[in-house]
Amino acid sequence: MKSVVKLKKINRAVGKAICDYDMIQDGDRIMVGVSGGKDSLALLRLLSDIRERAPVKFDLFPVYIDPGFRGSIAKDLESSVNHIHGRLRVDYTDYGLLAHSDSNRENPCFLCSRLRRKRLFEIASDEGCAKIALGHHKDDIIETLFINMCYSGRIGTMKPCQDFFGGELTIIRPLAYLEKSEILKLAAIFDFPDFVNPCPSDGVTKRSNIRIFLNNLYKENRNIKGNLFRAMANVEMDYLLKNTL
Numbered sequence: 504m505k506s507v508v509k510l511k512k513i514n515r516a517v518g519k520a521i522c523d524y525d526m527i528q529d530g531d532r533i534m535v536g537v538s539g540g541k542d543s544l545a546l547l548r549l550l551s552d553i554r555e556r557a558p559v560k561f562d563l564f565p566v567y568i569d570p571g572f573r574g575s576i577a578k579d580l581e582s583s584v585n586h587i588h589g590r591l592r593v594d595y596t597d598y599g600l601l602a603h604s605d606s607n608r609e610n611p612c613f614l615c616s617r618l619r620r621k622r623l624f625e626i627a628s629d630e631g632c633a634k635i636a637l638g639h640h641k642d643d644i645i646e647t648l649f650i651n652m653c654y655s656g657r658i659g660t661m662k663p664c665q666d667f668f669g670g671e672l673t674i675i676r677p678l679a680y681l682e683k684s685e686i687l688k689l690a691a692i693f694d695f696p697d698f699v700n701p702c703p704s705d706g707v708t709k710r711s712n713i714r715i716f717l718n719n720l721y722k723e724n725r726n727i728k729g730n731l732f733r734a735m736a737n738v739e740m741d742y743l744l745k746n747t748l
């Protein structure tokens with residue numbers, strides 16, 4: 504019973520994000536980026552359920568970009584995705600290895616995610632998908648705001664719906680209104696498997712530092728997360744600085 508209530512709440516939040524940002528239209532073919540993490544498995548599951556009952560018709564096309572590390576999760580992920588929605592396209596690359604090689608002078612996560620995003624865009628274009636759904640959620644969106652402020656000196660985050668190439672391709676983030684804790688509850692309800700991330704940089708990124716900082720803040724006052732999220736939609740431009748610094 505409890506899980507039915509949780510599921511309803513989660514579905515409502517996803518439905519509201521889709522509706523607020525007009526994310527899905529009739530006839531859409533949506534590529535879903537699946538990483539093996541709980542967020543993107545939840546994303547696929549929720550979109551697949553919405554597809555069953557939505558008045559608009561749309562298709563889902565799950566894709567995994569394998570970063571090339573030893574101990575690939577691709578085969579196991581294929582069978583999990585099969586249970587949730589259907590066939591997973593696996594694209595084997597060496598992006599993770601390249602990003603961690605001596606030839607790379609950039610931050611490994613930065614290079615790996617740039618190459619992955621470029622590849623996702625290429626596959627979407629080849630497969631006739633004008634939309635790519637990613638599993639970023641509310642906590643990710645707040646963390647990105649802080650990462651941008653702390654490490655790039657700018658205020659901005661990932662938008663729930665973001666156009667690229669003049670609108671030819673759109674990234675949608677249907678989990679934008681969901682907290683990580685809600686996704687973990689959903690993952691428990693559906694018994695999603697635990698895939699071990701083979702990336703050596705997992706858990707040692709700028710994002711992890713910001714996450715620890717924010718989680719400490721949230722412990723202090725339970726309104727802070729909601730306030731931070733709302734603040735991104737409530738910018739007082741007249742109370743900011745001139746761009747002369």
Ligand SMILES: Nc1ncnc2c1ncn2[C@@H]1O[C@H](COP(=O)(O)OP(=O)(O)OP(=O)(O)O)[C@@H](O)[C@H]1O
Pocket residue numbers: 535536537538539540541542543544566567568569570619636637638639
């Ligand atoms: N290797 C990949 N192949 C396809 N899509 C990916 C891959 N890695 C990440 N994505 C997409 O980008 C989103 C954000 O990536 P990020 O690395 O922040 O997520 P994660 O923590 O690794 O995994 P998840 O978000 O699935 O729990 C994922 O939710 C997923 O939609």
